[in-house]
Amino acid sequence: MANVLWLQGGACSGNTISFLNAEEPSVCDLITDFGINVLWHPSLGLELGDNLQQLLKDCISGKIPLDILVFEGTVVNAPKGTGEWNRFAGRPMKEWLQELAAVANFVVAVGDCATYGGIPAMAPNPSESQGLQFLKREKGGFLGTDFRSQAGLPVINIPGCPAHPDWISQILVAVATNRLGDVTLDEFHRPETFFKSFTQTGCTRNIHFAYKATTSDFGQRKGCLFYDLGCRGPMTHSSCNRILWNRVSSKTRAGMPCLGCTEPEFPFHDLKPGTVFKTQTVMGVPKELPTGINKKDYALLTIVAKDSTPEWAEEDIFTV
Ligand code: SF4
Ligand code: SF4
The missing domain is CATH 4.10.480.10 (Cytochrome-c3 hydrogenase, C-terminal domain)
Incomplete structure (x- = not known):
């Protein structure tokens, strides 16, 4: 069983819609056949308010093991680096992201915005948006060049506007079934199987x-x-x-x-x-x-x- 937590930053939900349309495998297949347990997702999660905050805190403390953290959308830093323009569950989303990424076994960025900053990061970038480990071509992003998840990998990037549904579901299967060893990442951390x-x-x-x-x-x-x-x-x-x-x-x-x-x-x-x-x-x-x-x-x-x-x-x- 692999626990998946999906969060959204500065996003249009396009990658969520894409993911819900996956066919090979479908989202239902992920749950019934590949042992994926969706802890929470903005469109599917049941927890709200205090219950949601508690779930996130339990992931950070290790009470609930966080196998895969999926992030959709940009990391919003505005205004002036505070992240207050994108509050979630009582605090800036970027603070949750920082703490959850530190404990997750794998971190997966879905879509252009989470990968490179995408459209919101176009100049003059009023939302001070970044991708998780890139800002456009520049390495670093919100988590920094040296970030590695608990499994020792950088953020796995699945770009696209939106990303193809099967790119998302197949990478989640590879991670959940421990077959990521077969996947090589390119210079932008994109799985070569889809982006070579x-x-x-x-x-x-x-x-x-x-x-x-x-x-x-x-x-x-x-x-x-x-x-x-x-x-x-x-x-x-x-x-x-x-x-x-x-x-x-x-x-x-x-x-x-x-x-x-x-x-x-x-x-x-x-x-x-x-x-x-x-x-x-x-x-x-x-x-x-x-x-x-x-x-x-x-x-x-x-x-x-x-x-x-x-x-x-x-x-x-x-x-x-
Ligand atoms: S055809 Fe080009 S623009 Fe369209 S989804 Fe594929 S890579 Fe993106
Ligand atoms: S052959 Fe190449 S350039 Fe021409 S339409 Fe197809 S992808 Fe575009």
């Missing part, structure tokens, strides 16, 4: 990418979204086209560019008119090229690809 390959891996538009057949409209069933609509699939580490959303689709399959939501710089755009969903170019060349391709090779590739594009690569993918 790029969003482009498995995208149905790869052939259009290769032939430089583009689309400049959303929802089209032809054309790659990189050249005009700013798709970040070739620069984003995620398994969105390998582990499909709702088992059937992904953004790029539906004709919507990847926004790069699993990377520290998300949401990337400065939100100036003309920068969102528009590939930024210099002299016709995208400012940001797919990871691993240099400008010279890209230019060469482009000429060859354009000259050899077969007619069918310009057609609707459902008619070829």
Whole structure:
């Protein structure tokens, strides 16, 4: 049996909604088949007021063993480092987090906000938000670079806006069943099993990418979204086209560019008119090229690809 406590900081609850939609395994499977005991969750927990405070205190004192602490949302430090803007169970949430993280066997950050600070930490960051061990790309975050949970691991980060439901439930299973040894974390503490390959891996538009057949409209069933609509699939580490959303689709399959939501710089755009969903170019060349391709090779590739594009690569993918 693994006790899981799920808390929310500066959050929209998107990761909770995502988690409740998990299918492989589902939240019910976690409880019935994988020995997970949800001590408390903002949408599922029964305790309120004094009872909730007591439960949290019992976790901190060790009376209730805390196996997995899951945190969703940013750590809010405003105003002036006090954390008073995000009070929970009688005190700033960040104080509970500090004490609970110190006793938890494992700490898991779910979603971009808990991982890197996400949208709330965009400049000028009025809520003084941080992720648990990162602020965007910068190491440290609220718990500090050296933080290790009782099991000796840093915070396990599952980014995404929101994180894919099965990324969350499968990592919880790995932790609860003691199989985390099979999981390698990358430089941002993301489990490689979900974040080593790029969003482009498995995208149905790869052939259009290769032939430089583009689309400049959303929802089209032809054309790659990189050249005009700013798709970040070739620069984003995620398994969105390998582990499909709702088992059937992904953004790029539906004709919507990847926004790069699993990377520290998300949401990337400065939100100036003309920068969102528009590939930024210099002299016709995208400012940001797919990871691993240099400008010279890209230019060469482009000429060859354009000259050899077969007619069918310009057609609707459902008619070829
Ligand atoms: S750039 Fe985007 S749409 Fe094009 S192939 Fe890559 S992931 Fe798919
Ligand atoms: S396709 Fe891109 S923006 Fe969409 S969920 Fe996956 S990584 Fe995030």
